[in-house]
């Protein structure tokens with residue numbers, strides 16, 4: 001801006017200077033020409049009187065100081081009526097041609113006087129002349145050579161140039177100072193507080209506008225900050241991972257859950273997604289979403305399975321970016337897997353007894369069984385059918401527990417319940433000479449009576465099934481600092497350490513044939529686990545091979 005102002009001022013100054021020079025020279029030239037014309041006329045009049053009185057003597061006398069000198073001021077030429085040059089102050093008359101056809105001579109002869117201007121061939125000189133007819137019919141002509149304006153200017157070139165250069169330098173200096181002076185208040189403007197400036201009055205509307213825009217921008221910033229905080233609060237508390245990418249795949253925002261999944265920190269903002277995850281498949285899914293609008297992919301990170309839903313964001317019809325949502329589906333995936341395994345296991349478990357029943361029934365139907373073996377075959381059919389009934393019952397219980405279908409909770413006396421479950425199994429225990437005892441206090445828990453009964457029944461049943469003949473089963477109900485515990489302890493075969501965590505899985509058995517022989521379904525402990533979970537009770541198992549197993553269920557007070 002300073003340069004522009006400087007150039008403008010300089011241009012204006014130089015233009016004014018040149019215009020002034022031209023005008024001044026024009027005026028001066030005009031003035032001197034008028035003075036010269038008047039002088040020339042006066043000289044001619046005087047010379048006419050002189051010639052009329054003294055003839056050529058007068059001219060000789062007048063011309064003697066500058067006779068035949070081309071530098072003389074005036075040139076006087078006396079021409080006879082026939083055009084013959086009688087006298088000339090600059091050139092000997094004899095050398096001069098006849099002037100009869102000269103316009104000024106002709107006009108003077110005809111009209112008494114004449115005058116005009118004649119230019120030289122180079123236009124650098126012009127001749128001003130006047131002619132007058134004398135009383136004797138001769139013509140006296142006076143002329144003077146002048147320089148033209150152009151020639152005059154050329155002659156004065158040096159002073160003009162000197163003046164112009166000085167003026168330009170002076171103008172430049174002044175223009176520089178003025179430009180700086182004009183711009184200084186503009187540079188000092190405090191645009192943060194536009195209304196507090198005291199610069200040029202002309203700037204007031206502009207400063208007012210800036211002030212207004214400041215306020216608008218501040219309001220918009222406040223709104224933007226509020227929305228950003230709102231967005232951050234929502235995304236920070238989200239359990240799902242959220243990553244926002246711009247159109248080029250650069251991270252715009254990443255919430256804490258996503259940072260944890262990708263082991264990234266906030267420094268990744270502004271970098272490409274590849275920086276936080278180089279997995280080809282997920283990057284391919286992002287690419288697919290960018291091209292097709294949406295994509296989904298499952299991937300494992302830190303032993304947890306995530307579902308990544310990737311969608312393209314569009315604004316005004318154009319792709320503005322991509323949003324990546326990560327859902328932790330570990331439990332869901334495990335449940336899906338176990339459901340699949342469960343279905344396969346159920347089919348298998350149902351098929352085996354049914355095949356036994358079918359086989360025995362076919363043999364009986366075709367009369368292939370000896371009369372004395374018939375009770376044995378019928379016994380197989382009954383046992384297998386009973387197993388099917390137990391299996392179906394267990395499956396129903398499990399699915400009810402899975403779906404959370406349960407009767408209302410009530411205050412249940414755990415000792416009483418343990419007593420009644422033990423009573424139901426006492427006969428089976430006595431068959432194997434197992435000592436079954438129930439001890440403890442009358443402690444109450446909040447629970448579903450039928451579920452708790454089933455849980456205790458399954459535990460005591462297992463303690464008898466996997467016991468040695470003549471062994472012991474102790475059921476104890478006790479109160480601790482944290483709550484009520486019921487434990488079922490046996491002196492049986494024990495569970496190998498590597499299987500202790502797996503016995504609660506559906507259809508898992510350590511010894512399949514022993515389980516089947518004793519009517520087990522492989523679902524008893526998983527039902528126990530579900531019932532404990534339903535009551536928010538902790539389940540613990542301690543077992544030593546050959547010594548026995550102790551399974552406790554603790555109902556905590558807070559829960």
Ligand code: ADP
Nearest residue numbers: 462466503509510511515520521522523524525
């Ligand atoms: P099952 O119907 O086969 O008894 P469970 O789910 O009740 O199925 O038990 C799973 C497996 O855990 C059993 O097959 C058995 O191998 C083992 N088990 C359960 N309870 C005991 C116990 N008290 N002592 C030894 N092993 C046991």
